[in-house]
Amino acid sequence: MSMDPHFQRVALIGFGLIGGSIARAAKLQGLASEIVTTARSEKTRARVLELGIVDQVVATNAEAVKDADLVILCIPVGACGPVAQEIAAHLKPGAVISDVGSVKGAIVRDMAPHLPKDVHFVPAHPVAGTEHSGPDSGFAELFINRWCILTPPEGTDAAATAHLRAFWAAMGAKVEVMTPDHHDLVLAITSHLPHLIAYTIVGTADELQQVTESEVIKFSAGGFRDFTRIAASDPTMWRDVFLANKDAVLEMLGTFTEDLAKLTRAIRRGDGEALFDHFTRTRAIRRGIVEIGQDSAAPDFGRPHAALKKP
Numbered sequence: 001m002s003m004d005p006h007f008q009r010v011a012l013i014g015f016g017l018i019g020g021s022i023a024r025a026a027k028l029q030g031l032a033s034e035i036v037t038t039a040r041s042e043k044t045r046a047r048v049l050e051l052g053i054v055d056q057v058v059a060t061n062a063e064a065v066k067d068a069d070l071v072i073l074c075i076p077v078g079a080c081g082p083v084a085q086e087i088a089a090h091l092k093p094g095a096v097i098s099d100v101g102s103v104k105g106a107i108v109r110d111m112a113p114h115l116p117k118d119v120h121f122v123p124a125h126p127v128a129g130t131e132h133s134g135p136d137s138g139f140a141e142l143f144i145n146r147w148c149i150l151t152p153p154e155g156t157d158a159a160a161t162a163h164l165r166a167f168w169a170a171m172g173a174k175v176e177v178m179t180p181d182h183h184d185l186v187l188a189i190t191s192h193l194p195h196l197i198a199y200t201i202v203g204t205a206d207e208l209q210q211v212t213e214s215e216v217i218k219f220s221a222g223g224f225r226d227f228t229r230i231a232a233s234d235p236t237m238w239r240d241v242f243l244a245n246k247d248a249v250l251e252m253l254g255t256f257t258e259d260l261a262k263l264t265r266a267i268r269r270g271d272g273e274a275l276f277d278h279f280t281r282t283r284a285i286r287r288g289i290v291e292i293g294q295d296s297a298a299p300d301f302g303r304p305h306a307a308l309k310k311p
């Protein structure tokens with residue numbers, strides 16, 4: 001028999017893209033009897049109330065977690081440690097405490113030491129998002145057919161993990177469990193590096209435009225436009241991701257730079273065969289992802305990297 005996904009009282013710390021999407025999906029699927037959220041500014045509290053999705057909007061995180069059976073931190077990765085410290089004394093014994101951060105090792109290191117022994121800490125990362133943020137950006141369908149990765153520390157109560165898994169599955173997600181370190185390596189290449197590349201190339205094009213006084217960006221074609229969408233993602237969120245996943249990103253950046261050098265050499269030498277072979281291989285990878293209906297987070301694809309093998 002599968003686990004009941006329902007929680008009595010759910011507290012969402014932060015009502016942005018992800019918090020707002022969880023609220024909408026949980027409400028639609030009847031996954032909580034009551035949803036409470038924090039919004040720090042008066043303006044956001046008024047807006048969240050106006051949206052009419054949650055039952056209660058409060059100003060402090062401590063107030064939000066009171067009596068909550070499930071607490072989800074939906075805030076930038078760098079804020080999770082301080083917020084764990086802030087809410088620790090107010091958590092209900094037996095509650096499931098989770099998050100949605102894009103990095104998992106740092107979250108475990110920053111949050112776990114503050115949490116009382118009588119709560120169940122099950123970190124999570126829904127691998128689904130957009131370049132938008134704030135209370136109006138969320139939507140109930142965001143998680144449908146997307147991965148949600150859980151990274152429960154060793155010794156976590158299996159029933160708590162199963163309950164959170166059922167909650168995410170009921171919002172449409174495909175759930176997988178892995179270690180925080182493995183998560184961070186896989187996401188460094190499939191999500192963090194692509195964002196770094198987008199942030200770089202859009203900045204480079206803009207600088208070129210200024211230096212040459214040309215209209216580089218005005219005449220940009222489809223490929224560049226896709227990069228600008230990614231490069232419009234939230235600066236606070238992505239600053240925190242790169243600070244928190246420094247080691248894995250630097251490791252993947254090293255491998256990426258070597259591969260870029262190989263393609264650079266092929267262009268310089270006029271080695272059409274090397275370019276054609278490379279592009280043929282990557283086209284097959286894309287087609288494989290689309291075929292299995294997985295156009296986000298495709299762990300373990302491409303040339304195998306020793307560190308990416310499943311633990």
Ligand SMILES: NC(=O)c1ccc[n+]([C@@H]2O[C@H](COP(=O)([O-])OP(=O)(O)OC[C@H]3O[C@@H](n4cnc5c(N)ncnc54)[C@H](O)[C@@H]3O)[C@@H](O)[C@H]2O)c1
Nearest residue numbers: 014015016017018074075076077101102128129130133134
């Ligand atoms: N945007 C994405 O594509 C995406 C996808 C998956 C996971 N994530 C992760 O989800 C988390 C939230 O991202 P988002 O896109 O929803 O961001 P967002 O900017 O839309 O929302 C974040 C919210 O957190 C609030 N906040 C910040 N510090 C706080 C604090 N100390 N206490 C209470 N509230 C606080 C902000 O006011 C804001 O409302 C991040 O950790 C991010 O890494 C993002």
Ligand SMILES: O=C(O)C(=O)C[C@]1(C(=O)O)C=C[C@@H](O)C=C1
Nearest residue numbers: 102126127128129130131191296
């Ligand atoms: O599609 C996008 O806009 C995203 O960047 C979403 C995306 C990703 O890289 O896939 C970004 C960060 C998250 O942690 C999860 C999902």
